[in-house]
Amino acid sequence: MTKTLTTHPFDDDDHLHEECGVFGIFGHEDAGALATLGLHALQHRGQEAAGIVTYDGVQFHNERHIGLVGDNFTKPAVIERLKGDRAIGHSRYSTTGAPVLRNVQPLFAEFHGGGFAVAHNGNITNARSLQRSLQRQGAIFQSTSDTETLLHLIAMEDIGPIVERLTGALRQLEGAFAIVAMSEKKLIGVRDPLGVRPLVLGELDGAPILTSETCALDIIGAHHIRDIEPGELIVITEDEIRSLYPFTPQPSRFCIFEYVYFARPDSTVEGRNVYEVRKRIGQELAREMPVDADLVVPVPDSGTPAAIGFSQESGIPFELGIIRNHYVGRTFIEPTDAVRNMGVKLKHNANRKMIEGKRVVLVDDSIVRGTTSLKIVQMMRDAGAKEVHMRIASPPTTNPCFYGVDTPEKSKLIASRMSIADMAQYIKVDSLAFLSIDGLYRAVGEAARQNDLPQYCDACFTGEYPTRLTDKESARETVRQLSLLSETA
Numbered sequence: 001m002t003k004t005l006t007t008h009p010f011d012d013d014d015h016l017h018e019e020c021g022v023f024g025i026f027g028h029e030d031a032g033a034l035a036t037l038g039l040h041a042l043q044h045r046g047q048e049a050a051g052i053v054t055y056d057g058v059q060f061h062n063e064r065h066i067g068l069v070g071d072n073f074t075k076p077a078v079i080e081r082l083k084g085d086r087a088i089g090h091s092r093y094s095t096t097g098a099p100v101l102r103n104v105q106p107l108f109a110e111f112h113g114g115g116f117a118v119a120h121n122g123n124i125t126n127a128r129s130l131q132r133s134l135q136r137q138g139a140i141f142q143s144t145s146d147t148e149t150l151l152h153l154i155a156m157e158d159i160g161p162i163v164e165r166l167t168g169a170l171r172q173l174e175g176a177f178a179i180v181a182m183s184e185k186k187l188i189g190v191r192d193p194l195g196v197r198p199l200v201l202g203e204l205d206g207a208p209i210l211t212s213e214t215c216a217l218d219i220i221g222a223h224h225i226r227d228i229e230p231g232e233l234i235v236i237t238e239d240e241i242r243s244l245y246p247f248t249p250q251p252s253r254f255c256i257f258e259y260v261y262f263a264r265p266d267s268t269v270e271g272r273n274v275y276e277v278r279k280r281i282g283q284e285l286a287r288e289m290p291v292d293a294d295l296v297v298p299v300p301d302s303g304t305p306a307a308i309g310f311s312q313e314s315g316i317p318f319e320l321g322i323i324r325n326h327y328v329g330r331t332f333i334e335p336t337d338a339v340r341n342m343g344v345k346l347k348h349n350a351n352r353k354m355i356e357g358k359r360v361v362l363v364d365d366s367i368v369r370g371t372t373s374l375k376i377v378q379m380m381r382d383a384g385a386k387e388v389h390m391r392i393a394s395p396p397t398t399n400p401c402f403y404g405v406d407t408p409e410k411s412k413l414i415a416s417r418m419s420i421a422d423m424a425q426y427i428k429v430d431s432l433a434f435l436s437i438d439g440l441y442r443a444v445g446e447a448a449r450q451n452d453l454p455q456y457c458d459a460c461f462t463g464e465y466p467t468r469l470t471d472k473e474s475a476r477e478t479v480r481q482l483s484l485l486s487e488t489a
Helices: 031-041 076-081 127-136 147-156 162-170 257-262 274-288 304-314 337-341 371-382 420-427 437-444 470-488
Strands: 020-026 049-055 060-066 086-092 107-111 114-124 175-183 187-191 200-204 207-211 223-227 233-236 241-244 295-298 322-324 348-350 359-364 387-392 431-434
Touching (some): 020 031, 020 114, 020 175, 020 187, 031 086, 031 207, 060 076, 060 114, 107 147, 114 127, 127 147, 127 470, 147 162, 162 175, 162 233, 207 233, 257 274, 257 437, 274 304, 274 387, 274 437, 295 304, 348 371, 359 371, 371 387, 420 431
Parallel strands (some): 295 359, 387 431
Antiparallel strands (some): 049 060, 114 175, 175 187, 187 233, 200 207, 233 241, 322 348
16 A cells, blocks of 8 residues: 655754755845745755745735645736735745644734734744743734744834834844845844844845845845844935844854755855855865865765865866656655655665775765665775775764754764764764865854854854753753652642
8 A cells, every 4th residue: 555755754863954044035026026035946955844924005815825836826826815015935944833724924914013024033032031031921922833932022012113112023033044034014034133034125227125145145146235234223215225234243153064065066155155165165075184085075065065075176087976856855655665665765865876896085075874875885984885984074063053953952963972983883884074164164264263152043053042042951951850850749
């Protein structure tokens, strides 16, 4: 009997997943269609769900769907329903809240003074604490998304202009956020004071655009103007674009893993082309952790630019020794359990002609749980590789992220519980090495620390979190209190 799987069958949980991408455009007659294209370009940032809200001068129009942008928003009837000359959109990979329709963004609310829609990339680390406080005041939550907390905070602010109410709400948040919001007269963008998540300003035919990455501008032929600054709140109306800075200034702590994996290689992030940075990461890796081998093989697709850099620096030939099947989606039909047990082979296949009898260097962006690495190494062995060495284009991932990235708990991160030697034995490679944190910073073009602070958020490698983790600390205290109660019972 055939059955449908609704979860990913090939260990995609062995990579880190970005939470989402955001897109907003103001003053263009094709706003809904352009938002769809923008989200399509940002699909790599979230594949679980997508939504778009438009405004036509009279009412808001809302389309939210589970699944890929191309599967839900390319139908003419859907685009026709998204009327108006302004729109915001969101592609989602959930880190808080289950992947169900009520959690799909943009979220919308009717406030005193008009409707308001919001799309959020990041994670509010005191959301649960704020929600409990709001619920005690009578708030009723319709979702389990941390983003809804922001809507309730706005509603609780004193009646006044929406920008002032939004500012008052934002000042209560901790964590990371890049937000695009829309009222009846305004398109608003804001980054948290540390600038952990990206947000850029663009323009098309005189229509301003706010979005997560420049690749979303490229797809519609828009012009990239600049990055929104950390702590900047930008307000776009028919008459002007103005910037406010409502937060206490802090040193920037942009997420360094955007350069390693999250951002698309063709995007420009914080003034740097991501592809070029990833090649430099590979070059640094080759200098730090050389190996005598015959071939450099990327683990596609995220390991490819670093593998090119490794090959160029080491002089070892680059070959596509693993071919990726791009047509395996998040859902598939499996006739037997044996098919599912093929695991990673549904997504990757060894190019035996290139591999057989060779000493192979596999280059990947990271190792999270180790399960996919184990299977890919075995694939190389089965294809006749003489030796298999693995080089990782980032430091060991030893700590979970609390700023909008879906990571396993610390105990499930292989690097948090094994030495590199033990990891090498587990995934059955002849050698294993990671890029150093200093090497990663060199590749990005920054000193690792300034005034004794990291230049980026690198907490997944170092455990040095740039903000309070209020909800995590509260949960830990609750567990401690329950433990004490059980001991005295």
